[in-house]
Amino acid sequence: TLDSELSIAWTLEVDSQSGPPGRGRGRGGRDEEQLTLRAYDFDGARLMSFSLDQDWASELSALKVEPGFGGRIWLQGSDAVHVFDVDSGERASDYPVGAKIKDITLDSESTSLYVATADALHLIDRDGQAHAIAQPDLAADESLSYLAWDQDSETLWLASNQRILFLQQEQVYQTFQPPGVGSLRGIAPDGEGGIWLARPAWLTRYSADGAELTSLQPFAGYPGAGGTRGLTSDGRDKTVWPHSRRHVRQFDGAGVAGYEAAITSMSGEMLTSVLFTDRVPPxxxxxxxxxxxxxxxxxxxxxxxxxxxxxxxxxxxxxxxxxxxxxxxxxxxxxxxxxxxxxxxxxxxxxxxxxxxxxxxxxxxxxxxxxxxxDTVSPSVMIESPADGEISNDARHRISIAWTDTGSGVDSDTVEWQRNDSPWPVDCSGDAEGADCTPGADLPDGEHTLAVRV
Missing domain, CATH: 2.60.40.10 (Immunoglobulins)
Structure with missing residues (x-):
């Protein structure tokens, strides 16, 4: 992510270090992994580096930076937000959300963090206090996926799996339903009241009312790029920065390309140029x-x-x-x-x-x-006793049935009886081959037709 005030790129990186036998992810000296927070200038010079404690850092997936050198960094975990203090080089605080976090975005002026879970928005101020916030009216099968804060217009953009919305002055507005909204890989404000939407192959800029302004394929012709994985934008020059598996590019609002770089693999580390390194399997x-x-x-x-x-x-x-x-x-x-x-x-x-x-x-x-x-074949069942046409002087004549099934077997709890075409309460005790049953009440004198099904 970018510190827009100082033109610094912050990254989460995975360092691999040779470990002694029995340590790390494997045995016999296989590499250990260390998650590291680093800052670079745009010439590639490393400015700062902090090793993060794996006990809490292994779940991290994204970061947002408060502007200014030596400030604080908000780190997205699976169900909590963590704050890292650059001055002290230590984790400063943790803020549990209580649900899986989908995305975070930072209001850099008020240093308040917006957090999206699948069905709700959360607002956390710089002191870690939660504040009430207007909530989108989501459909039963709708869930939030991405957030983006536009500092110029003080607008919070929201993407769900069905539509694009925005929150302004404590009111949520529905804007439009772009094609492919369910396959988004990120959103970012364009600095002019609109929004960039990233899909795996396409990067498209829309106005607030859903008019398509610019559309391009940022990584077409880049072997091994793998499609867009995420993006951020820079409000100062109104540019957008998409990144793929191997490349990062910069475009202005008209889609004209600017800065471009390949992600560098160095000894002992993998550098993701703009957003984050993902080593956690789904x-x-x-x-x-x-x-x-x-x-x-x-x-x-x-x-x-x-x-x-x-x-x-x-x-x-x-x-x-x-x-x-x-x-x-x-x-x-x-x-x-x-x-x-x-x-x-x-x-x-x-x-x-x-x-x-x-x-x-x-x-x-x-x-x-x-x-x-x-198992699509019905079982076979027969009444073994009493015999057809039998005459009995026992008002609760014991009934014996047998069954066979070539598939899943008979569920003895599903035995249903009828007497003279009406439901009949009967107590049965069954096994794999059949059941012995006793009427729940005395049978009256007369003829009876019994039927059973399982």
Whole structure:
């Protein structure tokens, strides 16, 4: 991120240092990792460097800087905001939010921090006090994703997975619904009352009423760039700075390119030029079907949820396997996951479904897996006793039924009886092969037709 007052770039970097056997992420002298906060001038000279305590720094994903050399830096954690004091070189304070943080942005004049969780806005002043703030009226399936503060107009821009909004003078206004809003990689004010929106391939500038002003592909023709991962803007000259995996570029409001640099890989460290280094893999979960579940639908829907505190999940890297073989269902994506349906109906049988995904930094999640069974064949059931047409003098004649099933087996708790086409209360005790049942009340004299289903 940029200190706009001093033209300093602050970075979060991961340093790799050779460690003794048994230390670090591996054994036998494999490298340790140290998260470091550094400041550079625009000539690339390193001005300051601070090693951060891994006990609290490992979750960090973004930073905002109060203007002025030797000020304070706000650091975004997973569910708390941390303040680092540059003068002392130490962490000064922590402010828990109580929910997963989506984004932060700083009002540099009042040094107040806006924090977005999925369903709410939070405002924290320089002393760590929380203040009430107008809230956007979000739909049930809508969640906030990005924030950006425009110092010139004192406007807070908000991006959700459905639309762009802004907050001005304690009132939230809906502006527009741009295409691809669910795949944003960042937003930044243009310094002229509008907003830049970054998608993986496109960078587009809009006016406040949603008119498209500029659109470009900032990293087209850059081998290995990997698309836009984030951006920041500089209100002094009204430029925007998008960055990819390997490059950072600068554009003015008309889309004319200015500063350009490749991200440098040096011995012992990886430098992300503008925003942050992401070495934390995303989390992934198969929300449905549930583990060990049975289904009579051969096109059972699959819901996959994911979360990433860094560059965000690259939906194109979702990899699914069914019984250890690559599976390619039809999927619809949003910021928080995917809903998939089989392209072809599944055959009856047992399955193990597994899923992995990567973020835009190439960090791969752990494998999520569930077992399930598809069973579309109904069980067979028969009444063994009493026999058809039998005459009995027992008003609570013991009833015996037997069943078979070629798939998931019979659920004995689903036994339903009818007597003379009406529901009939019967107490049953079942096992894998059948059940013994007793009427809940005496049967009256006369003929009775009994029916059972499972």
């Amino acid at each position: 989390e992934i979960e198969i929300a449905s079907p549930a583990e060990g579940s049975y289904h009579n639908d051969p096109s059972v829907p699959v819901q996959i949820d994911w979360y990433d505190i860094g560059t965000g999940v690259d939906e194109d890297t979702l990899h699914l396997e069914l019984n250890a073989l690559t599976w390619e269902p039809e999927c619809n994506f949003d910021l928080d996951g995917a809903e998939c349906l089989p392209s072809d109906a599944l055959e009856d049988g047992e399955y193990t479904l597994s899923a992995t995904v990567e973020d835009y930094s190439g960090n791969e999640s752990e494998v999520a897996s569930v077992s399930l069974m598809i």
